[in-house]
Amino acid sequence: MxxxxxxxxxxxxxxxxxxxxxxxxxxxxxxxxxxxxxxxxxxxxxxxxxxxxxxxxxxxxxxxxxxxxxxxxxxxxxxxxxxxxxxxxxxxxxxxxxxxxxxxxxxxxxxxxxxxxxxxxxxxxxxxxxxxxxxxxxxxxxxxxxxxxxxxxxxxxxxxxxxxxxxxxxxxxxxxxxxxxxxxxxxxxxxxxxxxxxxxxxxxxxxxxxxxxxxxxxxxxxxxxxxxxxxxxxxxxxxxxxxxxxxxxxxxxxxxxxxxxxxxxxxxxxxxxxxxxxxxxxxxxxxxxxxxxxxxxxxxxxxxxxxxxxxxxxxxxxxxxxxxxxxxxxxxxxxxxxxxxxxxxxxxxxxxxxxxxxxxxxxxxxEHNAPVPLDYAAAADLVAKDHQPGDAVVYDRQDTWKLDSGIQYYLPRDLKMRDVFLAKTPTAINDLYAVQCAVPDLCLRGEQRIWLLTQGVGADPFDGINSEQASALRTRYRAAMSTPVTGMTVTLLVRQGKS
Structure with a gap:
């Protein structure tokens, strides 16, 4: 026993x-x-x-x-x-x-x-x-x-x-x-x-x-x-x-x-x-x-x-x-x-x-985004409200805060926009982060309107992306609207000369 x-x-x-x-x-x-x-x-x-x-x-x-x-x-x-x-x-x-x-x-x-x-x-x-x-x-x-x-x-x-x-x-x-x-x-x-x-x-x-x-x-x-x-x-x-x-x-x-x-x-x-x-x-x-x-x-x-x-x-x-x-x-x-x-x-x-x-x-x-609060939902709402067919998008991918995924999650699932500087998606390369276009000038296709979504609320939204992408956009587009939300800036770029 x-x-x-x-x-x-x-x-x-x-x-x-x-x-x-x-x-x-x-x-x-x-x-x-x-x-x-x-x-x-x-x-x-x-x-x-x-x-x-x-x-x-x-x-x-x-x-x-x-x-x-x-x-x-x-x-x-x-x-x-x-x-x-x-x-x-x-x-x-x-x-x-x-x-x-x-x-x-x-x-x-x-x-x-x-x-x-x-x-x-x-x-x-x-x-x-x-x-x-x-x-x-x-x-x-x-x-x-x-x-x-x-x-x-x-x-x-x-x-x-x-x-x-x-x-x-x-x-x-x-x-x-x-x-x-x-x-x-x-x-x-x-x-x-x-x-x-x-x-x-x-x-x-x-x-x-x-x-x-x-x-x-x-x-x-x-x-x-x-x-x-x-x-x-x-x-x-x-x-x-x-x-x-x-x-x-x-x-x-x-x-x-x-x-x-x-x-x-x-x-x-x-x-x-x-x-x-x-x-x-x-x-x-x-x-x-x-x-x-x-x-x-x-x-x-x-x-x-x-x-x-x-x-x-x-x-x-x-x-x-x-x-x-x-x-x-x-x-x-x-x-x-x-x-x-x-x-x-x-x-x-x-x-x-x-x-x-x-x-x-x-x-x-x-709270879940501490210590860097990012209002993905508010940014997505701004885009969805003023979106027009044919609009494209550029995401700030200089950090690791998944800004692109956050916006995509809160956008309506039937709202699709071409990701201008995206070369390969994370899924395509079996990874968590995307590969961006090596030559930004060659990735633009004459889009009339581009949504620029960047982290931070600085005076110049182009500062939120790398210098080559910013240079390619500056020469062809101007900011028609730029709205800050918590931790982010939503900017609508329109082609130069378009009213």
Whole structure:
């Protein structure tokens, strides 16, 4: 007979008790956090314009499967799983803002539910419910629950992998439970390699359990080796592309280990409040706190250390998967400190009020485009309003803010204009950025009207494009109208001599 380890309490031992409980009692730890997260993440879902990264998602997932795979050979291989999943989703439900962001909403709701279930196992039912509610109230949960990127799915998969490793330890003799854990952890790696640093926390739990059941060490080792075998090719391939994608991320200094947390929580006050509550946690078993503390802290330390090589990976969005761990500790701290329902409810309301300004900020029109706000929608509206058949367009492509994709997304889909200086589309070259005409003078075809869309609101709109393109346009066109919108300028060029 296998002696039960201190973490987690084997579910088989309490199964008969759970069976006797009403359904509402057993579903409580996950139901309310799920509904709350779903509501908060859905509120204002279309309020913010698509970000640059979301526009990359839109561009890639609208290519066919062969084109997506070819693109991944050149760039963004580490996000390939997400792109393929979203390609299937968009094929079924379209590419509206709601449709593209909805998978993240659902993933965050699922992560809240699983966070509560983990809290129920580690700290008790009340702490589990509180952990799920606290997770839902974190502003970053709503922010990245409204982002058409992989971050919410990563959080979901990390929480699921953590729950599954606990279930595997409930019954270490079950190969299916170890297989489920390994498969889910592989999914974490395929969605975001940095998130695999959660294995440090899992290793702490496995090591604690090994002292009670020696078979755990080789079973867990087999599971982790299988994961490593699956993700290593992707890691090596992604590493070969990392310089191109992450060249701009600075190496973190020693202060970055502390200053990054307000960014992870998307709230300085919320961050401080949750960490304070986490410090009050008094778990019934030390190994419960060990798991959550390791999950909350160790990945950031590992990523910080690795980021002092030739490539830095130290970005707050890459550490969002630690949020459930902080919520678990905060839920345990709140449950241990306040025993009155009224006092607990009052503190949760206070936390919601404390983070309300940050929740509002998460839904502002240009929040997803920070720190460079660009009003793609307003620019597209100006073009659509005064567009005439035969109009052409020139986009400012000197930066990497996907201005062309942003305008194209918000333009009516049946409004087509010739892109004057476009030589090859990103799809044609299996990349994320276009190739422009080498000799701009030869690319003009006598268009009577050209829309010039540039970043910035300077006095001379021609300053927004490269000098050769500007020279070719200046000699043939004049600005008939130039209108600034947030972060951009929309200029209508008409051929010289045309009234």
């Amino acid at each position: 296998v002696i039960a380890a201190p973490l987690p309490q084997p579910r088989e031992e309490i199964q008969s008790t759970e069976t006797a409980q009403p359904t509402r009692r057993r579903t409580g730890p996950w139901w309310w956090p799920c509904v709350l997260t779903l509501g908060l993440s859905s509120y204002g879902l279309t309020g913010s314009l698509l970000s640059r990264d979301e526009l990359v998602t839109w561009d890639v997932v609208n290519r066919d499967t062969g084109q997506i795979l070819a693109t991944l050979q050149n760039v963004d291989a580490v996000h390939g799983t997400y792109y393929l999943l979203m390609h299937m989703w968009v094929s079924l439900f379209g590419d509206s803002v709601i449709s593209m962001r909805l998978p993240s909403v659902l993933a965050m709701a699922g992560a809240a539910s699983i966070t509560s279930l983990i809290g129920d196992r580690l700290f008790g039912r009340r702490a589990g419910i509180l952990a799920g509610i606290i997770f839902a109230l974190v502003p970053a949960v709503a922010r990245y629950g409204q982002e058409a990127r992989s971050y919410a799915l990563v959080i979901l998969m990390v929480t699921l992998a953590t729950l599954l490793v606990l279930r595997a330890l409930d019954n270490p003799r079950s190969p299916w439970r170890w297989a489920a854990y390994a498969l889910t952890l592989t999914g974490v790696g395929f969605l975001h390699l940095v998130a695999l640093s959660v294995v440090l926390a899992h290793a702490c739990v496995l090591a604690a359990h090994t002292r009670q059941n020696r078979s755990v060490w080789w079973k867990s080792a087999l599971a982790l080796l299988a994961v490593a075998a699956c993700v290593t090719p992707l890691a090596l391939f992604g590493r070969s592309q990392a310089h191109r994608q992450l060249y701009w991320v600075p190496k973190p200094d020693v202060w970055a280990l502390s200053t990054i947390w307000p960014e992870v929580f998307a709230s300085g006050l919320g961050c401080g409040a949750l960490i304070a509550l986490a410090c009050l946690a008094r778990p019934p078993r030390k190994s419960s706190a060990l798991l959550c503390a390791a999950w909350a802290v160790l990945p950031s330390v590992l990523v910080w250390l690795v980021s002092h090589g030739d490539i830095s990976y130290f970005r707050h969005v890459y550490l969002l998967f630690t949020l459930p761990a902080w919520a678990l500790l905060a839920g345990a701290g709140l449950a241990a400190t306040l025993h009155s329902r009224k006092a607990t409810a009052a503190l949760l309301v206070a936390l919601a009020v404390l983070t309300l300004p940050d929740q509002k900020r998460m839904r502002e029109p240009f």
